[in-house]
Amino acid sequence: MAVNVETLDKLERKMTLTLPVDTIRGEVDARLRKLARTVRMDGFRPGKVPMSVVQQRYGYSVQYEVMNDKVGQAFYEAANEAQLRVAGQPTITEKDGAPEGQLAFDAVFEVFPEVKIADLSTAEIEKASADVSDEAIDRTIDILRKQRRSFAQRAQGSAADDGDRVTVDFAGKIDGEPFDGGKADDFQFVVGEGQMLKEFEDAVRGMKVGESKTFPLAFPADYPGQDVAGKSADFMVTLKNLEAGHLPEVNEAFAKSLGVKDATVEALRADIRKNLEREVKFRLNARNKQAVMDALLAKAELDLPKASVQAEVARMIESARADLKARGMKDVEKLPIPEDTFRPEAERRVRLGLVVAELVKANDLVAKPDQIKAQVEEMAASYEKPEEVVRYYYADPKRLADVEAMVIENNVTEHVIGKAKVTEKQLAFDDLMGNQDAQG
Template identity: 55%
Template sequence: MATAVETLGKLERRITISFPLTDVRTEVEKRLKVQARTAKAPGFRPGKVPLKMVAAQYGYQIESEVLNDKVGRAFNDAANENNLRVAGFPNIVPKEDAVEGQLAFDATFEVYPEVTIGDLAAVEIETVQAEVSEAEIDKTIDILRKQRVHFHTKGEAGEHGDGGEPVAAEGDRVTVDFVGSIDDVEFPGGKADGYAFVLGEGRMLPEFEAATLGLKVGEAKTFPLSFPEDYHGKDVAGKTASFTITLQKLEWAHLPEVDAEFAKSLGVADGDLAKMREDIKVNLQREVAGRVKARNKEAVMDALVKVAELDVPKTLITQDSDRLAEMTRQDMAQRGMNVKDVPFPPELFAEKAERRVRLGLILSQLVGDNKLQATSEQVKAQIEDFAQSYEDPREVLKYYYSDRSRLGEIEALVLEENVVTYVLGLSKVTSKAVAFDELMGSNAQA
């Protein structure tokens, strides 16, 4: 049986559930007898172990299972009888002042809130749009060329020329020996032989690169270098060191020509440059479309957070904070980082978790009220759209349809898009053009 529901706060509730102790004992004895049929013990044949020995070995475990089952069933029955939508899991503790012959437990829990969504017609949302021009295609080709750069000894004639005067310049790859000291004492990490880097890429501190410019192979230079206050090496941060560098090797960068061979290296079998540019354009347009969609979805979600009123269950925030902490740990581990002993306090993720839970409740309300669930046709269309960028689209379809959880991810994505379309269709929408570089530099996430 269960007591009436007590209201402890806006969302917090408590009920007391109880049942006769004899019910527990009867069920424990029943399960012990079942366990005895297959129980094993030295000196006894299977199934012939005395019940007292079975009880001594399995009694505590079985009693715990019986209590968990009965308490869980009683709580669920009480929640259903009172039409309670329980958020998360209840906190159940034994009640010390139970009536003799009864077992009683207090179950404290939260319920899902009422979600009130304001007038969407009065909401103002700014969306973005972007275009892919010939300039963006040219920039992408330059990036692809730099990714395929190869180096030649500067000053030596070769198939592609000699690279000009053999002095270190921006874009050259230099190999140097260096040694640094502070107050005439070498410091850890301040010395290296055969260290290579490309001038102008910013891998080295500005003073180091400036000192290297203009050197010829075999030349050395001594110069002061001031480490920034926030330098990652705490022992030298904020200090000034004296460095001596010696240029051991100098190479100039040769970028591949934009010709048929270059096009073939990008997967254009016949080396047609026009087709190569069109392929690049299509890929850029797909990337732009994805980022525009993400930015606009974020704008819609921000608007929904502002226009909706609800109390967010703390239980759900805690659960999602724990989930985000574990996801972060796993992600860092997959990247090869040793996070075995690194703490991931869930409270660091509480703000993000609160927003995620809030949005989830708002979306659930909108979807239920307006029948915005993902249809099978929409899900299939979304997967087919994903599959376009793969060599074998059929394998992509198989990948998603063979796993219910993967399919669920697509359904959730489509559902969000349905909500975005619905909200944009009702609200006051203005659109602004954003530069390609600005859009590609953003990481909008809902």
């Protein structure tokens, strides 16, 4: 059967579908007869409801189902025959003027675009690298020591200093009025570790147990509490208790407490280095992958299917609602979320997905089973029982599909880096890690 496809816009197409009325009627009758064998209605025994009653009760809904099924089937058969790559769902409307004994429908839809990728040898990519230094290991050990420190009462008359744990009562006022979150009793924090704003720590530093002090505090403009951000407050603080922190020594007992098998300081440092190198590799991969994807987008030319972008916007809004719900917000389904907030990112995702798919297809960059296996094993290596993590991934096709997508992205990254003009950039460990002491 010849399929006539009309071009409406860059990616928008239209085709007319026709179906014999007898085909629709025959399928409706068959479904109603099948339904009559099991339907239950008051006053009739099961399977004994007259067809006329079944027709009256269910005829419209069954006809609607049949029309959807048959028209949908006819559309996808026609699309396959015309070798069209349909993007999203078609909009199908019944058309007047069909030949006798026929029903006609117009199907308006979008097709996936042709993706043109320019010569990748002209792409410029900055590839980052970084090393794990002994200083980074030392800082991580310091973090681990702080996490396991103990506190003991300071001698009477001692003044609070950095590293001490203080217990305070405090109350703040803005323009003479108390404010939410500005008052606490028996509040504990360690001086000098940035848990409190600098003015607060400066005020407590040097105080002795039993002393009280008033001081001004200016909340930063970007302070998380919007009600007080950018405002100035007056605080009164009373020091109720003062404890000195004691860090554990770095020895075999410390290594053993951290679960290091050999329980030696050398084994501890080797274990930390291994973990940091794994994190460095993860962050470098993410950074370099981002650079590759940006370069790919710059070298790609394509039109975007509106249906695909709209579907991505809907997914992002649904994800945002789920996140808000997980945070405890109620009635998130009624919360108005403007689509335009997500559209730029949705367009980027769709564009990137189409470009990557084209590159994978053209260069056979699909994920091989041994690559997927290696990726799963690498991800599992940081856990106490890696074999259980491996089973966890292989037990769920969706989880395994996520790993497959990661491998494909890695393949694309390596492929593009292998062709592009690459500039190597050595990063300092702290710059790569974002100056965060979260490695412990």
